[in-house]
Amino acid sequence: MTDDAPDPTDEEVVRAASEAAEGVVLDRYKQSNLRDFDVTVAFEDGVLDVDVYVNPPADAEADADAVADEAARAARDAVDGLFDEA
Numbered sequence: 001m002t003d004d005a006p007d008p009t010d011e012e013v014v015r016a017a018s019e020a021a022e023g024v025v026l027d028r029y030k031q032s033n034l035r036d037f038d039v040t041v042a043f044e045d046g047v048l049d050v051d052v053y054v055n056p057p058a059d060a061e062a063d064a065d066a067v068a069d070e071a072a073r074a075a076r077d078a079v080d081g082l083f084d085e086a
Helices: 010-028 064-085
Strands: 036-044 047-055
Touching: 010 036, 010 047, 010 064, 036 064, 047 064
Parallel strands: none
Antiparallel strands: 036 047
8 A cells, every 4th residue: 555545535435345346245145146235335435324124035045144244244355445546
């Protein structure tokens, strides 16, 4: 990390977090089998807010709450990585 490197923009933070969270959900469930899923990310005043909703098929093996939690952690880790590179 260099002192003169700019921090990532809010847009970059939101994009990285969203992509990471969606990647986890789509890794655990086939998209065509999901009833619904939503990833909402906000980054304001240096605070990251990630909300992940997953409605899997009834016969899904992966627990929806566990997948949502894992997706939110992946989003946070992706953002941490952005700031570590800055």
